[in-house]
Amino acid sequence: MRNSALASALLVTVMAAPAMANQDVIKNTADPKQWTLQTGDYANTRYTKLDQINRDNVKTLKVAWTFSTGVLRGHEGSPLVVGSTMYVHTPFPNNVFALDLDNEAKIIWKYEPKQDPSVIPVMCCDTVNRGVAYAEGKIFLHQADTAVVALDAKTGKEIWKTVNGDPKKGQTGTSTVLPVKDKIIVGISGAEFGVQCHITAYDINTGKQVWRAYSVGPDDQILFDPEKTMSLGKPVGKDSSLKTWTGEQWKIGGGSTWGWYSYDPALNLFYYGSGNPSTWNPAQRAGADGKQIDQKWTMTIFARNPDTGVAAWAYQMTPFDEWDYDGINEMPLAEIDVGGKKRNVLVHFDRNGLGYTLDRATGELLVAQKYDPKVNWTTGVDMDPKSPKYGRPAVVPAASTFQNGQDVNTKGVCPAALGSKDQQPSAFSPQTGLFYVPTNHVCMDYEPFKVSYTAGQPYVGATLSMYPAPGSHGGMGNFIAWDAGQGKIVWSKPEPFSVWSGALATAGGVVFYGTLEGYLKAVDAKDGKDLFKFKTPSGIIGNVMSYEHKGKQYIAILSGVGGWAGIGLAAGLQNPTDGLGAVGGYAGLKQYTSLGGTLTVFSLP
Amino acid sequence: MRFGTGFLSAAIVTAAFFFQASAQAADPAPAVAPAAEKTVSPDGKWSLKDGTPIYNIQADGTMDWFTYSGFRRYHSECHVCHGPEAQGSTYAPALVDSLKTLDYAKFVGVVASGQQNVRFQNNSIMPALGDNKNVMCYLDDIYVYIKAMSDGAIPRGRPGSRVDKTAAQGKNENDCLGG
Numbered sequence: 001m002r003n004s005a006l007a008s009a010l011l012v013t014v015m016a017a018p019a020m021a022n023q024d025v026i027k028n029t030a031d032p033k034q035w036t037l038q039t040g041d042y043a044n045t046r047y048t049k050l051d052q053i054n055r056d057n058v059k060t061l062k063v064a065w066t067f068s069t070g071v072l073r074g075h076e077g078s079p080l081v082v083g084s085t086m087y088v089h090t091p092f093p094n095n096v097f098a099l100d101l102d103n104e105a106k107i108i109w110k111y112e113p114k115q116d117p118s119v120i121p122v123m124c125c126d127t128v129n130r131g132v133a134y135a136e137g138k139i140f141l142h143q144a145d146t147a148v149v150a151l152d153a154k155t156g157k158e159i160w161k162t163v164n165g166d167p168k169k170g171q172t173g174t175s176t177v178l179p180v181k182d183k184i185i186v187g188i189s190g191a192e193f194g195v196q197c198h199i200t201a202y203d204i205n206t207g208k209q210v211w212r213a214y215s216v217g218p219d220d221q222i223l224f225d226p227e228k229t230m231s232l233g234k235p236v237g238k239d240s241s242l243k244t245w246t247g248e249q250w251k252i253g254g255g256s257t258w259g260w261y262s263y264d265p266a267l268n269l270f271y272y273g274s275g276n277p278s279t280w281n282p283a284q285r286a287g288a289d290g291k292q293i294d295q296k297w298t299m300t301i302f303a304r305n306p307d308t309g310v311a312a313w314a315y316q317m318t319p320f321d322e323w324d325y326d327g328i329n330e331m332p333l334a335e336i337d338v339g340g341k342k343r344n345v346l347v348h349f350d351r352n353g354l355g356y357t358l359d360r361a362t363g364e365l366l367v368a369q370k371y372d373p374k375v376n377w378t379t380g381v382d383m384d385p386k387s388p389k390y391g392r393p394a395v396v397p398a399a400s401t402f403q404n405g406q407d408v409n410t411k412g413v414c415p416a417a418l419g420s421k422d423q424q425p426s427a428f429s430p431q432t433g434l435f436y437v438p439t440n441h442v443c444m445d446y447e448p449f450k451v452s453y454t455a456g457q458p459y460v461g462a463t464l465s466m467y468p469a470p471g472s473h474g475g476m477g478n479f480i481a482w483d484a485g486q487g488k489i490v491w492s493k494p495e496p497f498s499v500w501s502g503a504l505a506t507a508g509g510v511v512f513y514g515t516l517e518g519y520l521k522a523v524d525a526k527d528g529k530d531l532f533k534f535k536t537p538s539g540i541i542g543n544v545m546s547y548e549h550k551g552k553q554y555i556a557i558l559s560g561v562g563g564w565a566g567i568g569l570a571a572g573l574q575n576p577t578d579g580l581g582a583v584g585g586y587a588g589l590k591q592y593t594s595l596g597g598t599l600t601v602f603s604l605p
Numbered sequence: 606m607r608f609g610t611g612f613l614s615a616a617i618v619t620a621a622f623f624f625q626a627s628a629q630a631a632d633p634a635p636a637v638a639p640a641a642e643k644t645v646s647p648d649g650k651w652s653l654k655d656g657t658p659i660y661n662i663q664a665d666g667t668m669d670w671f672t673y674s675g676f677r678r679y680h681s682e683c684h685v686c687h688g689p690e691a692q693g694s695t696y697a698p699a700l701v702d703s704l705k706t707l708d709y710a711k712f713v714g715v716v717a718s719g720q721q722n723v724r725f726q727n728n729s730i731m732p733a734l735g736d737n738k739n740v741m742c743y744l745d746d747i748y749v750y751i752k753a754m755s756d757g758a759i760p761r762g763r764p765g766s767r768v769d770k771t772a773a774q775g776k777n778e779n780d781c782l783g784g
Contacts, residue, residue: 463678
């Protein structure tokens, strides 16, 4: 059993740290009837052991009940179920509802935070929120204005409240939090506003700040040990971040941390990624010699100790970003076959279009392959440990917005800034050993130009045009199954729009995901065959979850179009007459769906 | 030019300044300006008789530098809310429609000072961008670009041919942005 192994490993960490491991989270996430973290479990697998709904009967799925959130903005994340209570969150103003599943989903309590609405326009790409977390009788909410609130799960009363950042400086909150041991791990958004972003631990009982680790800056701010923090098998050395920046640009260096966090209790490490190095005009970030400079540790996978925040290892995927390929996507943990050997790995589908597999204890790079064949900015990652370019992607000069220069339009770069995948989390099925990945199939033209930095104002400096990947099926998305041991696509289903919904894999051999037109879809985990679809009231950018109540398995999904998808796709990303390819009469998403937050819950009849 | 880049670099731009300015602009611009009513300044900037900036699209579709510059700056500063090509998003209005009724002076006022709760009953916020140089140094550029889109004078998509930026325009830009 995995759990007993975890428990014995935890005993070791208890001796090292005063804090007890968070047994409550481990116990709750092991119970498939509940869904107490946004990510399903610490490993971020988004897999449910429930198997009542299976590949044979899923076609008879029916709507059991629905619930309107009353909010029109983009709905990311999913509800939680703890015992017989469901917790539903909304985008700004970040209301939280507790619903009584024993009593026809009657509202037990509603929490309505008071926030200054001036935070709204500071939030790049809609006022989304990726959901609440549960541990030890508390619901944790991370608000748009960066307030982190612990609510009594029974009553909805505030237990503590703390502030993680300042929206007036462009710092905002969109991500969920991770309860680990006696702490809550909280990230921050704002790379496009030149924020020096960070990840912070707060005491789970009081909200008092315990440590804060920046993505960029001096060693004592990024919590790197020059001797012990490793990257690609070597200690990072002194000033590993500082020496990769020109002057004091790191102070507005970005590296946002708004993605999903996973945790390995046996190693006592948690994992997350950092975003772009603020301005999208790479010329303004060049080294003193006018050449590319890494801007560490943006675009990086971090493994940190939750007790101290100190990094065990870090791996920068996209040094000197030229395309806004944030590294914040989820970090699922799994045991899979790599090169004929069972390995405990971390898998990451990056915005840059590469699917990475790393040894999660050491950060050793095992696999880095394109998970969309259209990815063209790189020829691949140097996998030779003896090479001076080990671990680096080889940039194709024609796709380099830096080499082409300021005021030059670099055309046909795949993927677009949205990435081959954005935050929409993948799922992993231990039954098939495969990852199920919602993806974007979008390319771009990118023209960088000079911008000026003002605190609290956007610091972008590029014009982008996005369009469906040319020379493909004409759609803007795929839903794929991925073998992370081999770095290969096993099957791929074309979708007319980007798949912006988190997937769910089930023990019934079914994989669920939502689409921007509003369909909840069920496909066979083996081959991707369509098994079921239902059109919910609005486009789906939320994540599918499952729970069991009174012996019945339910599937639940938030619909409510918006988010970054709601910006471009609502308007139609491209002009049907501009000759960009075989897309023809492609029409905007607004012809398929409209706004509105609704929870739809399904079960067998 | 009332809102020339030289002025912006010489003064701290405040919302109050733009509100004074809006009182001066008595007549809203006609929807499409016949070519004869436009004048061009030595630095290549087109305007209507009353001084309202306007795009200039040649018969073969070649656009003036400022309209092109507006395309670029719009898609850096505005599109994350107002959508690509000013077509709107799920949470902010399509400015190609707004400019059918909103005149230049009001446009300048809203951009500089912001406004609240116009589109939706609650939580619809246009921020005040009066101290954002990346917007204010290019406010006329952004206006003429959206206006050209709104009037149907240019097609959707990335602009084709354009008049190149002159050295003087480049200098004005750098003076305004600073650094």
